[in-house]
Every structure is written in C-alpha cells, then in structure tokens.
Amino acid sequence: MLGLFIAQVLNGLLDGTYYLLIALGLSLIFSLGGIINLAHGAFFAIGAYLALLITPYVGYFGALVAVPLIVAGLGMVTERTLFTRFYRIDPLYSLLLTFGIAMVIEQGLRWVFGASPQSYNIPDILRGQVFLGDFIYSRYRIFLIAVAAVAVAGLWLLLNRTSFGRIVRAGVQSPEIVGALGISLRPYLSIVAGIGIGLAGLAGVLLSPIYTIHPAMGAEIITLAFVVVVIGGLGSFWGVIIAAVLVGLTKGVLVAIGLSSWSTAAIFLLMFVVLLLRPRGLLGERILRFE
Amino acid sequence: MTITNTTRRRFLRNGAAGLALGVAAPAYLRAQNAPLKIGHLTPTTGFLGPLGEYAQMGIKLAVEQLNANGGAGGRQIELVMEDSVNPQTASTKAERMFERDQVDMIIGEISSASCLTISQVAARYNKCFVNTGGNSDSLRGQDCNRYMFHVETQNSMYVNAEGEFFRSGGMVDGKKWYTLTADYAFGHDLLAAAKAFLDTNGGELVGEDLVPTDATDFSSYLLKIRQAQPDVVALNLAGTQITNFFKQYGEFGLDFTLGGFGFDTVSAWAAGAQNFRGTWPNVWNHLVPNDASQAFVRAFTDAYGKPPENQAWGDYNAGLIMAKAVAEAGDASGDALVAYLESPEAQFDLMKNRKGYFRPSDHQLIQEIFAITALPAGEVKNQWDIFTTSDPLPGSDEPLERLAHSVTGGTCSL
Structure with missing residues (x-):
C-alpha cells in the first residue's frame, strides 16, 4: 500500500509537467505585455491539429520540431496584428480580444476538421512501459517530461543568461526606463509572444498521443494552466514550476486516497488558500505597473 | 403582422379543411398544403458536440430522402436545426421553435438534462419531443411525460x-x-x-x-x-x-x-x-449485417464521406418514425401522434432483425x-x-x- 502511495506521489509530481509548458507561456506573455492570453489553449489545440496534419509527411519527431515553430510564427503574427493594439489600454479589452480569438479558433477547427475527435498514436519507438521497482511508468511520458524539461531549461537560460533575456526582464519591471535607454520593446514583445505561444504548440504535439485531439481541447486545459499561473505568481519562473508540481501532486494524492471526486475541487481550494495568504501567488514578483 | 399572418393562415387552413371535408377527400389531402415542420435541437458544441454533428447529419439525410419520396403523408418536411448548448438554452430554443418557427415537433438531444427541459416545454405546447440521445433512466421513470418518446436506448x-x-x-x-x-x-x-x-x-x-x-x-x-x-x-x-x-x-x-x-x-x-x-x-453500428443497415451506411457515406455513427442512426430513424407517424395519424398534433405511437399497430423498421415499438407505459422504443x-x-x-x-x-x-x-x-x- 505504501508502495502505491509513493508511486502516486511520484506520478503526481510528473503530472504537473503537462500544464507547465502552457502555464509558462501564459505567464511570460502577461508579465511583459500585460495581455492575459485566453487564446493560449486554442494555440495548444492548433499545435495538436498541425501535428495530426504533418505527421504523415515528416513523422512524429519532425512534427515535434516543426509544429512549435509554425505555432510560434502564428503567435508572432497575432501579436503584431492584434495584441499590439491593446498594450496601453484597460486589460479588460485584451481579455475580450483573446477570448474572442479562442472562440474563433475553436469554431474554425470544428469547421475544417469536424467536431469528431481525431485519432493520433504514440510513435512506435516510444511505446511501452518502464518499471522502477514497483513503480510503472509509460516510456512516452518519460520522453514527454524530458522534452518539457529541456524546453524549460532553455527558456530559463534565454531569460537569465543572454542579453535578450536581460532586456526582457528589465522590460517587465520598467518598460519606460528601457525605452529611455533607447531600446524599443516592440520586437521583444513579438518574440516573447512567439516563444510563449510556441510553447503551447509544443505542448499540443506532446500531449496529442495521450489525450484526445478535438476542437475544444484548448478550453479543456486552459483553466488549469491559469490556476497554475495564479498559484505560482504572475511573472515568476520558479513560482509557475512549483505551482505545476503542487497541482499535479494535489490531484495525484487525492485520487490515491480515494477522494478522486475532490481532485479538481482541491486544486481550486489550493488556489483560494494561496490567494488568501499571498495575493501575488507563491513567488509572485511585485510588478509596479500592475499593482 | 404575426397576428394577421396566423389569422390568415388559420382562415385558409379552416377553409381548406372545410372544403376537403365537403368533398370527403382522404385526410392527407387536407394536410398537403402546409409543410411539416420539424425542429431539431442537439448540442453541436461542447463535449457532446461530436455526437451532435452526427445527429444533424442523420436527420438531414432522413429529411432529404423523405422529401424525395413524397414527404410525410404527402407533406414536404421543413427542418429547423439549432445547437441546444445546455439545458437552459435548450429550453429557450425549444420555446422559440414552437412559438416563432411553429414547428410541429422537436427531435434530438443527447444530454439527459436538456431532454428534461425540452420535454417540459413540449408538454406545455402539447407537441411531441423525440429523444434520440439521452440515456437517463429517470427520463423514462419519474420524469417521463406524455409527449416525450425515446428512440435512444436507456441506461x-x-x-x-x-x-x-x-x-x-x-x-x-x-x-x-x-x-x-x-x-x-x-x-x-x-x-x-x-x-x-x-x-x-x-x-x-x-x-x-x-x-x-x-x-x-x-x-x-x-x-x-x-x-x-x-x-x-x-x-x-x-x-x-x-x-x-x-x-x-x-x-x-x-x-x-x-x-x-x-x-x-x-x-x-x-x-x-x-x-x-x-x-x-x-444501439446500432455501421457493421450490422442486414440490407437496410448497409443501404443506410452507403447513403450516409455517399453524403458525408464517412460511415454513420450510432448517433446518426438515432436521429435518422427518429425522422423516419415521425414521418410515418404523421402519415398514419393523418395529423401532426401532439395528441394525435401520441395516440398513434402508443397504439399496437405502430411498429417500426429500425434496420434491425425485429421491428420496434414504443412501450405505452414509458414511451421507450423497445428494440434490439x-x-x-x-x-x-x-x-x-x-x-x-x-x-x-x-x-x-x-x-x-x-x-x-x-x-x-x-x-x-x-x-x-x-
């Protein structure tokens, strides 16, 4: 019984990875531009459908590389044409905008591909299970977690060890001073939107083999991703990671002890408690312009 | 405007009826003037959306085939289709279909909760509602209703x-x-x-x-x-x-x-x-090996490029059943249809080996x-x-x- 409990805790820890990529992108786009991207889940869905489309030609691993790039491109176009008009006005408008984009994308997918869920499989080479003592785990998920870890590490290096990252971080704190130093944030805003949305596309490819590809899949995942961002604290890299792990763990443990019907409610309860004690989230930075 | 319209229509209808009675013409001639209006409500978005899409394909195919073969008892069929979304919206839309579109009946639905709200509206208008996808036993039990019939099998x-x-x-x-x-x-x-x-x-x-x-x-x-x-x-x-x-x-x-x-x-x-x-x-699948099923599969595949799902079977057959009911009852009013559907002669080909019938005690379609x-x-x-x-x-x-x-x-x- 103890063995099972440990297995559940381990699985819960890993479970958080699935929201992590989406939550990180959301947090990134918000902290630089102040846009709460409700369409983030829809880009995740686009990623999944693109994987479905191009896998027959380039294979799963080809899709894994190409799809995030295409989705990042779409993200940059969206930023350039739409987000950019909403940076300086009430965030309520950008909320409405991205909500609208999400609906248009979902219905668009339904038009093009039909409402029926699409079938998509784990590549043969990644099928099978791995046994660690009593703990069984899917080989595909280990791959998934490894890819996510590489993406997250890459993002961290980009933000913390490059001049690009320094400007982005400065821009998060005080865009006016960055402007006064003669640096235009516009290209940075586009690239950050591209990276954030590209991560959602990557999550789309990674999750398609184990979840179902259907038009509303974005709406399905976006709520939990938001909860992760809120718990972790907007703008905080490590906060989002800790929150993702916490959320996965909460779910896993509740299922393990037979309270599965509470597993979703408990996550919202967790968010409630965190907000009560730390309104900015666990590691939320104080971003003056949003206070 | 609406009032004038209805009055004029009623005048014409009554006139036609009187005339028809006068010459003792067969009942279906009198109805021939007005098309039969079928309202179709089912969720096409949300998690039941995939099924709803098949439901709409099914009912559309049924109506096309019926109209090509003379309609329901000589009346052409007009189809009004909408996304029912959720129980509240389903109820509002059902109301609007009866009130504004003047539909003679409503077919459809997959969510049992929406079935319940639609059936309540239908009962208020004394019109039939044919459930093609809600499985809940309570719909056939404590929530049953004289005007609701179930083509879908219960849990x-x-x-x-x-x-x-x-x-x-x-x-x-x-x-x-x-x-x-x-x-x-x-x-x-x-x-x-x-x-x-x-x-x-x-x-x-x-x-x-x-x-x-x-x-x-x-x-x-x-x-x-x-x-x-x-x-x-x-x-x-x-x-x-x-x-x-x-x-x-x-x-x-x-x-x-x-x-x-x-x-x-x-x-x-x-x-x-x-x-x-x-x-x-x-309830049915596209591999059921009889001629009627395979003919349906072929017609469906020709129309939509993929074989029918069981939900398409439900709405397609509900369309055929109700068209036959209108023809046999000679009238599309709720009470006439209920009387016919409850009667022992109301037996239906369901593309299965044996015919099916609605059990009078709870209106469940009894079938293989x-x-x-x-x-x-x-x-x-x-x-x-x-x-x-x-x-x-x-x-x-x-x-x-x-x-x-x-x-x-x-x-x-x-």
Whole structure:
C-alpha cells in the first residue's frame, strides 16, 4: 500500500509537467505585455491539429520540431496584428480580444476538421512501459517530461543568461526606463509572444498521443494552466514550476486516497488558500505597473 | 403582422379543411398544403458536440430522402436545426421553435438534462419531443411525460445487455470489478444500475472512483487499477474521457478485460485501432449485417464521406418514425401522434432483425441492441471497421422486452 502511495506521489509530481509548458507561456506573455492570453489553449489545440496534419509527411519527431515553430510564427503574427493594439489600454479589452480569438479558433477547427475527435498514436519507438521497482511508468511520458524539461531549461537560460533575456526582464519591471535607454520593446514583445505561444504548440504535439485531439481541447486545459499561473505568481519562473508540481501532486494524492471526486475541487481550494495568504501567488514578483 | 399572418393562415387552413371535408377527400389531402415542420435541437458544441454533428447529419439525410419520396403523408418536411448548448438554452430554443418557427415537433438531444427541459416545454405546447440521445433512466421513470418518446436506448438496457455479455463469458459471478464513473448524473445513473447488476449476479466491486468531468489524465487511476488487479475494468465515462482512457490504458500496458455500460462508436474511432479495446453496448453500428443497415451506411457515406455513427442512426430513424407517424395519424398534433405511437399497430423498421415499438407505459422504443468488440490491431483493415458486432440482443428466441427493465429512475405515470 505504501508502495502505491509513493508511486502516486511520484506520478503526481510528473503530472504537473503537462500544464507547465502552457502555464509558462501564459505567464511570460502577461508579465511583459500585460495581455492575459485566453487564446493560449486554442494555440495548444492548433499545435495538436498541425501535428495530426504533418505527421504523415515528416513523422512524429519532425512534427515535434516543426509544429512549435509554425505555432510560434502564428503567435508572432497575432501579436503584431492584434495584441499590439491593446498594450496601453484597460486589460479588460485584451481579455475580450483573446477570448474572442479562442472562440474563433475553436469554431474554425470544428469547421475544417469536424467536431469528431481525431485519432493520433504514440510513435512506435516510444511505446511501452518502464518499471522502477514497483513503480510503472509509460516510456512516452518519460520522453514527454524530458522534452518539457529541456524546453524549460532553455527558456530559463534565454531569460537569465543572454542579453535578450536581460532586456526582457528589465522590460517587465520598467518598460519606460528601457525605452529611455533607447531600446524599443516592440520586437521583444513579438518574440516573447512567439516563444510563449510556441510553447503551447509544443505542448499540443506532446500531449496529442495521450489525450484526445478535438476542437475544444484548448478550453479543456486552459483553466488549469491559469490556476497554475495564479498559484505560482504572475511573472515568476520558479513560482509557475512549483505551482505545476503542487497541482499535479494535489490531484495525484487525492485520487490515491480515494477522494478522486475532490481532485479538481482541491486544486481550486489550493488556489483560494494561496490567494488568501499571498495575493501575488507563491513567488509572485511585485510588478509596479500592475499593482 | 404575426397576428394577421396566423389569422390568415388559420382562415385558409379552416377553409381548406372545410372544403376537403365537403368533398370527403382522404385526410392527407387536407394536410398537403402546409409543410411539416420539424425542429431539431442537439448540442453541436461542447463535449457532446461530436455526437451532435452526427445527429444533424442523420436527420438531414432522413429529411432529404423523405422529401424525395413524397414527404410525410404527402407533406414536404421543413427542418429547423439549432445547437441546444445546455439545458437552459435548450429550453429557450425549444420555446422559440414552437412559438416563432411553429414547428410541429422537436427531435434530438443527447444530454439527459436538456431532454428534461425540452420535454417540459413540449408538454406545455402539447407537441411531441423525440429523444434520440439521452440515456437517463429517470427520463423514462419519474420524469417521463406524455409527449416525450425515446428512440435512444436507456441506461439500464445497456447495462443489462453488457452485463449479459460478461455473464455468459463467466466474468461476473465471483469476479472482481473496478469501475470508473464520470462524476455527474449520467455516470451516477450508470453506476447505480451497474451496482444493482453486480449485486444480483454475484460480482464483487473491488474499486470505484468518481472522475471529475474535466479530468483528462488517468495516470493516477491507472496506477490504482493496476494495484487492485481486477478481473474486469468497467467504465461509466462519456465523450473524450473514454477516448483519453483508451489511449492511456494501453500506454500504461494494462490488460484487464475492459468494458463499460455506455458507449458511442465515435469514441472508438477517436482512440484508433491501436488503442481501442474491450466490449461495449451499442444501439446500432455501421457493421450490422442486414440490407437496410448497409443501404443506410452507403447513403450516409455517399453524403458525408464517412460511415454513420450510432448517433446518426438515432436521429435518422427518429425522422423516419415521425414521418410515418404523421402519415398514419393523418395529423401532426401532439395528441394525435401520441395516440398513434402508443397504439399496437405502430411498429417500426429500425434496420434491425425485429421491428420496434414504443412501450405505452414509458414511451421507450423497445428494440434490439448490439455489443461491439474491439478487433486486434493486426486484423484491422481501415480506420472505421475496428470492431466486430454481436448478433442482436436479446437473441431471436427471447422476448424483446427482456432487457428493458429498469432498476433505477423511479416509476413513470403517464
């Protein structure tokens, strides 16, 4: 019984990875531009459908590389044409905008591909299970977690060890001073939107083999991703990671002890408690312009 | 404007009726003037959207074919289709269909909760509502209603059929069962029926988990199931959750006998040959080997480029049944249709071996159903034919009503 409990805790820890990529992108786009991207889940869905489309030609691993790039491109176009008009006005408008984009994308997918869920499989080479003592785990998920870890590490290096990252971080704190130093944030805003949305596309490819590809899949995942961002604290890299792990763990443990019907409610309860004690989230930075 | 219109129409109709009576013409001539208006409501967005899409394809095909062959008792059929969204919106839209579009009846729905609200509106207007996708036993029990008819099979029939299948394979008496149940009315309903079945037949429930409706990941549940080592894993899940479960069940290498009490072929197709497994109850499927079924499959595939799902069967047949009812009753008023549908002569071809009829006590369409079993991935030839179908249930030597006894849902008084 103890063995099972440990297995559940381990699985819960890993479970958080699935929201992590989406939550990180959301947090990134918000902290630089102040846009709460409700369409983030829809880009995740686009990623999944693109994987479905191009896998027959380039294979799963080809899709894994190409799809995030295409989705990042779409993200940059969206930023350039739409987000950019909403940076300086009430965030309520950008909320409405991205909500609208999400609906248009979902219905668009339904038009093009039909409402029926699409079938998509784990590549043969990644099928099978791995046994660690009593703990069984899917080989595909280990791959998934490894890819996510590489993406997250890459993002961290980009933000913390490059001049690009320094400007982005400065821009998060005080865009006016960055402007006064003669640096235009516009290209940075586009690239950050591209990276954030590209991560959602990557999550789309990674999750398609184990979840179902259907038009509303974005709406399905976006709520939990938001909860992760809120718990972790907007703008905080490590906060989002800790929150993702916490959320996965909460779910896993509740299922393990037979309270599965509470597993979703408990996550919202967790968010409630965190907000009560730390309104900015666990590691939320104080971003003056949003206070 | 509306008032003038209705008055004028009523004047014409009464005039025509009087004239028709005067010359003692057959009843259908009098009706020939006005088209029959059928309202179709079903969810086309949300988690039931995939089924709703098939439902709309089914009813459209039925109406096209009927109109090409002279309509319903000589009346051409006009179809008004809308997305029912949720129980509240379904109720509002049903109201609008009766009030503004002046529909003669409403066909459709998949959500049992929306069935209930639509049936209440229909009863207020004394018009028929034909449920093609709501499975809940209470709709045939305590929530039944004189104007509501059920083409879709009810939960307990599916449970009895699926249970029968497992019992004949020796998988019930003294065997360990593990259930996963969607945490809302549909799942709870199925679970209650399944528990009653296991109780009666000596099955042991070693594990039961309620799954929140927004859960997409089953890894925690799969670890528990693996630990429990059951003989049978039974699912009371719906929609994309079933598909996610299939994919992850295989992913974690679990191999216990898999089955469940509610199913739609769209979930199997979405899982794909590699992931779909187990045996599942089904109101009808595209592999049912008789001429009528195969003719329908061909017509549907010609029209939409893919074979019909069981939900398409439901709405297609509801269309045909109601067209026949209007023709036979000579009138589309709710009371005339109820009188006909309850009468012993109302027997319907359902593309199955035996004809079906609506049981007068609760308006459930009594009919044969099927069980589908996944083909091993190696034997699959295309993306649609990934399972085999059983012979009709109950077997040809047994009474048709044998599976249709409910243990949950209360009693119906019409």
